[in-house]
Amino acid sequence: MTFIDMLQGAAAQNDSMLCVGLDPEPDRFPAAMRGDARKIYDFCAAIVDATADLACAFKPQIAYFAAHRAEDQLERLMAHMRATAPHVPVVLDAKRGDIGSTAGQYAREAFERYGADAVTLSPFMGFDSIEPYLAYHGKGAFLLCRTSNPGGDDLQNQRLASVDGQPLLYEHIARLAQGPWNTNGQLGLVVGATYPAEIERVRTLAPTLPLLIPGVGAQGGDAAATVRAGRRDGGPILVNSSRAILYAASGEEFAGAARAAALATRDTLNAARA
Amino acid sequence: MTFIDMLQGAAAQNDSMLCVGLDPEPDRFPAAMRGDARKIYDFCAAIVDATADLACAFKPQIAYFAAHRAEDQLERLMAHMRATAPHVPVVLDAKRGDIGSTAGQYAREAFERYGADAVTLSPFMGFDSIEPYLAYHGKGAFLLCRTSNPGGDDLQNQRLASVDGQPLLYEHIARLAQGPWNTNGQLGLVVGATYPAEIERVRTLAPTLPLLIPGVGAQGGDAAATVRAGRRDGGPILVNSSRAILYAASGEEFAGAARAAALATRDTLNAARA
Numbered sequence: 336m337t338f339i340d341m342l343q344g345a346a347a348q349n350d351s352m353l354c355v356g357l358d359p360e361p362d363r364f365p366a367a368m369r370g371d372a373r374k375i376y377d378f379c380a381a382i383v384d385a386t387a388d389l390a391c392a393f394k395p396q397i398a399y400f401a402a403h404r405a406e407d408q409l410e411r412l413m414a415h416m417r418a419t420a421p422h423v424p425v426v427l428d429a430k431r432g433d434i435g436s437t438a439g440q441y442a443r444e445a446f447e448r449y450g451a452d453a454v455t456l457s458p459f460m461g462f463d464s465i466e467p468y469l470a471y472h473g474k475g476a477f478l479l480c481r482t483s484n485p486g487g488d489d490l491q492n493q494r495l496a497s498v499d500g501q502p503l504l505y506e507h508i509a510r511l512a513q514g515p516w517n518t519n520g521q522l523g524l525v526v527g528a529t530y531p532a533e534i535e536r537v538r539t540l541a542p543t544l545p546l547l548i549p550g551v552g553a554q555g556g557d558a559a560a561t562v563r564a565g566r567r568d569g570g571p572i573l574v575n576s577s578r579a580i581l582y583a584a585s586g587e588e589f590a591g592a593a594r595a596a597a598l599a600t601r602d603t604l605n606a607a608r609a
Numbered sequence: 610m611t612f613i614d615m616l617q618g619a620a621a622q623n624d625s626m627l628c629v630g631l632d633p634e635p636d637r638f639p640a641a642m643r644g645d646a647r648k649i650y651d652f653c654a655a656i657v658d659a660t661a662d663l664a665c666a667f668k669p670q671i672a673y674f675a676a677h678r679a680e681d682q683l684e685r686l687m688a689h690m691r692a693t694a695p696h697v698p699v700v701l702d703a704k705r706g707d708i709g710s711t712a713g714q715y716a717r718e719a720f721e722r723y724g725a726d727a728v729t730l731s732p733f734m735g736f737d738s739i740e741p742y743l744a745y746h747g748k749g750a751f752l753l754c755r756t757s758n759p760g761g762d763d764l765q766n767q768r769l770a771s772v773d774g775q776p777l778l779y780e781h782i783a784r785l786a787q788g789p790w791n792t793n794g795q796l797g798l799v800v801g802a803t804y805p806a807e808i809e810r811v812r813t814l815a816p817t818l819p820l821l822i823p824g825v826g827a828q829g830g831d832a833a834a835t836v837r838a839g840r841r842d843g844g845p846i847l848v849n850s851s852r853a854i855l856y857a858a859s860g861e862e863f864a865g866a867a868r869a870a871a872l873a874t875r876d877t878l879n880a881a882r883a
Contacts, residue, residue, distance in 0.1 A: 358710075358711070396707075396711055396714075398705075398707065398711045398712075398714035398715045398718065399711070399714050401680075401714070401715070401718045401722070402714040402715070402717040402718045402721075402722065404680070404722060406675075406678070406680055430705070430706050430707050430731075431672075431704070432704050432706065432731050432733070432753075433670075433672065433704050434756070434757075434758040435758065436632075437632070437670055437672045437673070438672075440670075440672035440673050440675070440676040441672045441675070441676070443676040444672065444675045444676045447676075448675070448676065448678060457704075457706050457731050457733050457734075458733070458763075458764065459706070459731050459732070459733040459753060459764060459765070460731075460753065460756050460758060460760055460761060460765075461756075461758065461759070461760020461761055461762065461763030461764060461765075462760045462763055463758050463759045463760035464758065464760055465760075479706075479733060479734065482708065482734050482735075483708075484708040484709065484734060484735065484737050484738065485735070485737045486734055486735020486736045486737035486738055486739075487734060487735055488735065489732075489735030489736055489785070490732065490733060490735060490778065490781070490782070491733070491734075491735075493769045493770075493771050493772060493778070493781070494769065494770040494771040495767045495768065495769065495770065496767075496768040496769065496770035496775055497767050497768040498767060501770055504764065504767070504778070507764070507767070508764070511763070
């Protein structure tokens with residue numbers, strides 16, 4: 336069972352393009368847990384239980400665990416997701432990027448220690464910094480391509496004089512990921528929801544890659560425009576929402592509110608399918 | 610006491626441009642520890658004790674700890690370095706790169722949890738992915754610029770059509786780091802030792818930034834050429850060696866052999882000063 340197989344299975348079973356991002360911030364937890372980093376697992380597990388039939392993937396962001404010395408809670412959460420929602424793949428959002436030998440250690444962390452099905456990576460150091468992850472056959476790797484943050488322009492949107500056709504840097508990455516770098520069909524791309532025209536451009540250059548699209552929800556991306564720009568038959572999208580689901584309500588009803596927010600987002604995304 | 614102050618102090622006190630990289634691989638430990646990830650702290654602490662009067666900085670690479678669930682050992686090692694060699698700054702090599710809110714969590718991990726004096730970062734997501742680290746006044750941040758791995762060319766060496774003077778991508782980063790991004794004097798650059806001409810180019814564009822230069826030693830960079838290309842009065846360099854020091858000998862004499870290797874490298878670097 337490869338990552339792509341799992342993704343397609345979960346997307347079909349849950350009729351969903353929604354990726355639920357797990358960015359736990361203890362200061363935003365409901366009152367009974369607020370500020371208590373020892374409750375990261377409990378909080379996230381409740382979100383997982385409330386949304387497991389609505390998501391095509393879960394995406395824990397490792398910084399939110401590491402900042403609180405909560406790697407053990409992330410391990411327990413990974414095990415919980417596997418037990419509760421074995422059909423839903425887990426993307427470990429880590430944006431690692433390093434030389435071969437070190438990349439091998441990071442791959443071991445993501446795939447062996449945490450048992451992730453896919454990981455997010457930075458392409459800045461080139462193909463040999465990606466290759467060690469691809470040695471884990473069947474696992475997925477999403478490369479940063481065009482990010483939705485204000486500084487995403489600073490490098491990604493620069494035009495390259497030295498590449499055929501003078502693509503923008505992010506366009507060059509999309510081509511590499513669809514073509515020569517995708518040696519075993521394991522690559523996807525991260526494209527922010529802020530600019531639908533750029534999602535469409537990436538989709539043109541990378542017609543079959545799964546696109547992980549953050550920026551809908553709290554970051555303000557338009558869900559329907561995102562689906563129209565990015566989704567194709569044979570070209571799946573994972574539209575991530577984190578804060579708008581996790582912190583949909585601040586009281587004891589947080590899990591129910593998270594479920595309602597996830598359901599509404601899933602349905603909004605589905606309604607935008609042609 | 611800022612990172613730059615610490616660096617200058619250690620470089621003067623230890624008469625050193627050598628950064629000792631801590632990339633613990635249990636399979637390469639001496640026989641009595643071999644293969645035992647619980648000995649990561651003991652191994653690294655012995656290296657620190659053997660080289661604390663020879664280094665201008667220590668650089669633990671976090672992947673080598675995280676792959677073995679050894680964050681607790683990294684915490685102990687950080688405390689040990691602070692106690693044993695309080696004058697030697699510690700660069701946490703993590704190459705993080707993420708949007709603002711997540712970057713804030715990674716900064717908390719590096720500076721609050723581990724107490725690092727500086728961190729390595731990827732500039733791929735732009736300035737707002739760097740800014741949260743600069744909120745820790747006095748801490749340092751080394752941005753990836755021109756890396757020494759084979760794939761370093763793939764993106765970093767592309768020429769930009771859309772920037773004045775059509776610099777290569779790595780030249781553009783060097784200018785940003787020396788200029789508009791260096792809002793509080795906290796930035797440095799990572800430049801591989803493999804290509805001295807490119808170190809010299811970066812030094813021309815970034816005359817005062819500290820340059821962290823890996824690739825001497827096991828990776829084959831020329832130490833003397835590196836110093837001539839990168840070191841200037843008011844423009845310090847940290848020349849990193851990891852494996853050639855850590856694994857200088859495979860028996861019980863490993864710490865003494867590491868000291869001898871560090872001493873020889875330090876002296877080779879110093880001899881290359883004009």
